[in-house]
Amino acid sequence: MTSAAPGATRAVPEEPALRRLLRATEIDTRMLGMIGALALIWVGFNVYTQVQTGESLFLTPRNLWNLSVQTSSIAVMATGMVLVIVMRHIDLSVGSIIGFVSTIIGVAQVRFLPIYLGLDNPAIWIIAVVIALAIGAAIGAFHGSLVAYLGIPAFIVTLGAQLFWRGAAWWVTTGATIAPLDDRFALMGGGPHGSIGATASWALCALACAVIVFGIYAQRQRRARFRFPQRPIWAEYLIGVVGCLVVAGATMIVNAYAWPERVAAAYAEANHIPVPEGGLFISTGYAIPVLIALVIGVAMTFVARRTRFGRYIYATGGNPEAAELAGINTKRITVLVFALMGLLAAVAACIDSARLDSATNVLGQLDELYTIAAAVIGGTSLAGGVGTIYGAIIGALVIQSLQSGMVLLGFDSAFQQMVVGVVLVGAVGLDTFYRRRTAKG
C-alpha cells in the first residue's frame, strides 16, 4: 500500500492525481462517496428552494443549525446500532425504549422526585437522567442475555421488545403526556438557551483543532518509533488543514445563527441590555444535544477502534466461531453490546423529551428504522463485521437532511416516507454493486 518500494516513487507522477491523493492520505473512498452524496442533497435542496421560492432556504445558518439538532438523537443511537449490526444482530426495540424511558423521565421529574426533594431542586434532573440511563442499559442487557444465553434470534427478541416497551410506556402514565419538564433538563434539547454561545463555541473549535493536530503528530511519532511506513508529509498537512477548516466552518455557521428576535428581546429586557437598531444579535453556537452526539461519536469511535471490547465486536462479527475458538467470551460481548445500545437509546430519550419539553409514550416511534437506515446508509454491512461509527453519523445526517429538506419544500409526509424508503434501498444497492466490483478486482 504505502510501503516505499523503490519503484513507487518513480511511478507516482504517472498516477492520476486523485488516486494518488487518496492513496497518500489513506482516506476511505466510501466516506468520500457519502460526503459527496450529502453535498449533492444539500446543494440540490438549496437550488430547489431557490427556484421554487426565490430564496435559498436550505444552506442557511438557521436551517443547518436546526438540522444538526434534529440529527443528534438518531446519530447517538446509530453509533450503537453499528456495533449491534457488526455483531450480526439487529435491534428493533430502540424506538420503544425511547418511549418507555421518556415516560419514566417525566414521572421521575414531575411526579416522583419533587415529593422527596421539593419542587425545583437542581438535583432532580440529574437523578432523572441517571435513572433513565440505568433503565436503558438494563433493558438492553436483558435483551442481550435473551439473545446470547437463550439463543433467541435478536430480530425476534427486539421485535417482541418493541411491542412490549411501547405498551409499557403507555402504562407508566396511562397514556398521559407529562409537561413541562425541569428547566435545566430541557437544556439537553437545544434551543437558544440550550446552546453554548459564540465564545464557548470558538473555544471548543480551538480545542478540536488542537486535538486533530496533536492526533496526527502522535500517530506519526508512534509509527516512526516502530519504523513503519509513513504517510507523505504533505498528506499529513492536508488532512490537518482540511480537518481544522471543517471544524472552523461548522463553528462559523452555528455562530452565524442568531437567537430569534423575541427570545433575544426577552433576554435583553431581563438583563437590562439596550436593544440596538435592527435587533440584538446573540450567536446561538453549538446546541447541547449536538455536543452530546459529538462526544458520544468520539467516545464510540474510541471504543470501537482502541479497546479490546471493540476489537472483539468486529472479530466476532467477522467470524463468530473463530472468535469463540480464540477464547473470546462472545456471549458476554453480545450482552454488553445490547446494553450499550439500550444506554444510547436512553440518551436519545433524554434529548428527545428535553427537546419537546414533555414526556409521552409515543416518543421515538419509527426511530429504530431510521437508526438502522442511518447505520446501513453509512456503510454498515448486515452480513456483519463491517461498519464505522463516523459512517453511521453521516448516514443519520443524510436521512435527516432529506427529511428536513422535504419539509422545507412542503412535501407531504407520505411522500417523505416514500423518498426515504427509496434512498435506503438505493444506497444499499449502490454499495453492494460497488463492493462486488472492487472485490472482483
Place this chain on the structure above:
Amino acid sequence: MDAQTRTPLVEMKDISLAFGGLKAVDDASIDLYPGEVMGLLGHNGAGKSCLIKVLSGAYKRDSGHIYINGEEATINNPRDAKHYGIETIYQQLALADNVDAASNLYLGRELLTRWGTLDDASMEAEARKVMGRLNPNFRRFKEPVTALSGGQRQSVAIARAIHFNARILIMDEPTAALGPAETAQVGELIKQLKSEGIGIFLISHDIHDVFDLADRVTVMKNGQIVGAGRVQDMTKDEVLGMIILGKCPPGAIPGPGAMAS
C-alpha cells in the same frame, strides 16, 4: 520404550461425546509425550476432529478425564485450554476475516498500552517479526485477512498457535489448503517445534504426510480407537487396514474399536 516410563504430556482417558443419539467419540483414550508427534488418522467422520476438539475446549465432553503432565485438567472452553498451553490450528483456519493479520495473531490476547487501550503499533511490530520468520514474503499487514491467499492465511494461523509458548499443539489438517512448497514448509516447522519439546497432535487423512512426520499413530473408526503404535513398527498397508477395516496389526496396541480377530 523410554516413553512409557515418563509422564505423558497429555493423557485423555475414556472420553465420550455424543450429539443427540450419535456417539461421535466412544470411550476413546489417547496420550502424547513431550517432543513427540502423534498422528491421528481415520476416515471423515471417524471422530478424530471431535476427540481433539474436546482437548482444545471447543466441545465439552460427556464423560472421561484429561490429564496434563499427570494432573487432572479442567477444560470447558477454549480459554481453559489456552491456559494449559494447548494451541490449535483448525482445519477451517478460524481467522476473523475482517480484521488484519496482527489483530488475528493477538485475537483474545491483545497487547495493551499503559492506559488499557489496544497497542496496535506493538502488535503490528511483533507480527512483522513473527511473520518474517515464518513466511518472509508476507507483506500485507494492514489488510483484512480475507484478502490473503490460502497459504498466507495458514501462516497467520500457525503464527498464532506457536507465538504464545504453546506446549501442546493440535494441527487439524494443517496442509489441506496448501500447495506442495508450503506443505514442505509446514513439515519443516513441525520438526523444529518437535525439537523444542512441544508435543504435537497431527490430524490428517493423508497417510503419507503422517508417516513422514509422526512418531506414533492412533487410528479411529466410528468414534472408537482401533489401535495405536509406533510408525516404525507398522507398514502403510497395515495402517490402511486399520483405517478401512478396523483390523489392528501385531505392531500396534489394540483399542476398543479393533475388529475381533
